[in-house]
Amino acid sequence: MASVDSTGSSVSGRLRLGDILYSAVAVVLLLGSWSANGLEISTGKVTSMKAMNGSTVLLPCTYNSCIGIRNLYFNWHYNDNGTMIKLCEGVIPAEGAEPRVSVTHDRVEFVGSTKTQNISILLWNITFEDEGHYICFGRNQKEKNRNHSAIFTLYVVDQIKEIDNTLTVIIVSVLGGVIGAVILIMVIKALVVHFLLKDNEKNKECLVSSGNDNTENGLSGAKADNKGTPKA
Known part of the structure; x- marks a missing residue:
């Protein structure tokens, strides 16, 4: 009887271990699917630009989430040699709702809109000190505060070379x-x-016409004149 109980216990243990492994795999797959559809922040295909000193530039940033958003928090920071300077921040309460934005830089203007899932900003009257990396950050409460960020690099030049x-x-x-x-x-x-x-066509027509005229007016008569007088 002891051997039977031991075997039964061993089989039961293997079954429980199999259930645990199966559950773990399912959780990993679900997490992978959730991660693939999670929040994405992007500054577009072009991640850097050159702009003239004194001009105004657009720093682009968009967000996307297949799961949807709720209380999406976002901000812009400028990396000043390792020191992060906040330019603006805001919260988008829900899909389609316009964000509540707070701008913390005197030359920054928020120009984004939820209609285009856009959280871009304008930087006015740039100087050489504005050159560097700008970080667009987002955090989605609906995805258990999943966050993502993207970097846009600005180069300031004295003039654009033609x-x-x-x-x-x-x-x-x-x-x-x-x-x-x-x-x-x-x-x-x-x-x-x-x-x-x-x-050439005209010359041919002239030759043909001339030949016909000669035949009618001259050659036939000459032949008639050359005939001998009929004998009596």
Whole structure:
């Protein structure tokens, strides 16, 4: 009897272990699916830009969540050599509701809208000191405060260098002139051939007409005159 109980206990233990492993795998899969559909913060495909000193720039940022949002908290920070300076922050209560925004920088303007899932800002009258990394951060309460962030890099320059397209313009002009000359030659050739063919047709018509006239007015009469006088 002891051996039977031991075997039964061993089988029961293996079953419980199998149930635990199965549950763990299911939890991992669910967490992976939740993570894939979680909050995403993005500054777009272009994550950096060059702007002139004294200009106004748009720092783009959008959010997305397949699960939906509730009390989505977001903010913008500027990384000043390791010191994080807050530019603005806000909360979006629910889907479609406009955010409550607090701006903490005198040259920053919030220009986002929940209609486009946009939490972008404008930075006015930039200086060389504004160059660096700007971090857009979001945290979604509906996803147990899942958070995500994206970095946008700003470079401030004295002037935007214009690309010298002189060589390209020259090449395009030359190619255009060559193509135009070839087309003009082809048109002239076609016209010359057309007029030559027309002249040839006229010459042929003149020759045929002249031959017919000679036959009717001269050659037939000459043949008649050359005939001998009929004998009596």
